[in-house]
Amino acid sequence: MKKTLALFPLLVLSNLFAADHQWVLKQSTLTYHVSHPLHQTEGVSHAARGKGICHDGQCDFLIAVPVKTFDSGDSNRDLHMIQVTRGAEYPMVTVRTHLPESASTSATVKADIEIQFAGQTAHYQQVAFELVTQGNETRITGTISITLTDFKIDPPSLLTMPVKNEIPVRVEMTWSPQ
């Protein structure tokens, strides 16, 4: 009996350590950059939502953003973007990653991420992000170097000149634990 009582605090502690923690995406700015011989364009969305669930020190994150929420400042271009990325058929861009919970205390983190977009799934290895923790919030910034061919998207063209294949996406997110 005494032995059981002695083990009790240890069991409680280990359960606490293994308990689930959650992270919620508070704010985000996702910006894609398109290069065309005649001009450069950026499309911005602040509509991403995200959640991270941690268990046993390991966290799974899901971030999603509707394709139609990206705003390049020109409604015609945005409609073309939705069309070319098949945004009505596949309305969401989802990003999944798996990180150790300890990563939240690092200044930089390299994550393997999976992106589902335009009906295709692409994997990116060791994408670098910078982390800054202030109070209860962690700000994550980085750039994901995606290409149109990763998602089998035909490069849209203007005046018969196609855009570049590289579409880097700048990510700025603020997460907080729940």
Place this chain on the structure above:
Amino acid sequence: MDVRAAKVVSSVGPVLLLALTLGTLRAQEANATLSGTVTDHAGHLLPGLKVSVKNLTSGQSTEIQTDSDGLYTVSNLAPGDYEISVTLAEGTKAQPVTLTAGASPKVDLVLDVVLPSTKVPAAGPTASPTETLPNAPSSTKTEPSLEDLGFPKAETQSNAAQQALLDKRTHMLKIHQRMGLITTIPLIATVITSLNIGGKSEGTASRDLHVALGSLTGDLYGITAWYAIRAPKIAGTETRGPIRFHKAMAWIHGPGMILTPILGAMAFEQKNNGEKVHGIAQAHGPVAIVTAGAFGAALLSVSLKF
């Protein structure tokens, strides 16, 4: 029909009928049957999912739903190369398969998503895939799902009709863009040839060339405008950015493209009668210049970033 012909038909007819019946039966026997299960990454069977089986040669598709055990079966398929696919909001899972005569291969599809088993009792209601799958709750505590993020269903659901509308719109506007560029060539040439036909010019050759180029410009412009006007409108879209200026310019060059040839015809007739261009016909030149200017500005507004 004479008696001899009737005899031939009566003797050959049954033979032909028999041959056709046997041929059909043989063809049915030779056809293949395709079956399998659809599961998520965690091995859950997925009922009520739409499975598409497409013949890669003919392009013909057959769509069926998985049953309550996540099983699909398509029979009577002609031998050939096929693609089996399942489409979710997260993406499409497709798998090629080659069917040989009389074969019954089993092709199981494993989706790259983790979803809870949505298997329901046979008597229970069956949710449609788009209602159930993209918004399914987390299957495990460590896998957040799209539903956890609280997006409205309307934002996460696939809309094939809207995609078709967007495809058509883009297709028409691409033609509009190309035709607009092509129209620029005779438009510039028309303006250049106008320099030789004003004033005291008596020659008719340059005037005829100007008229011909102007007519060509007008025709091409009409086609260009038609593709822009007839391109489908997307409901709920607010016009923003340079496209607003592009559209505003159409209110100048559109009427200008109608007025310019009318005034031009009047001026042409006056010149042919040996008269000096007078009256309202004198406005042909200025109206044409404003029209060409508005057309050029419309073109540049969507081509260059200012």
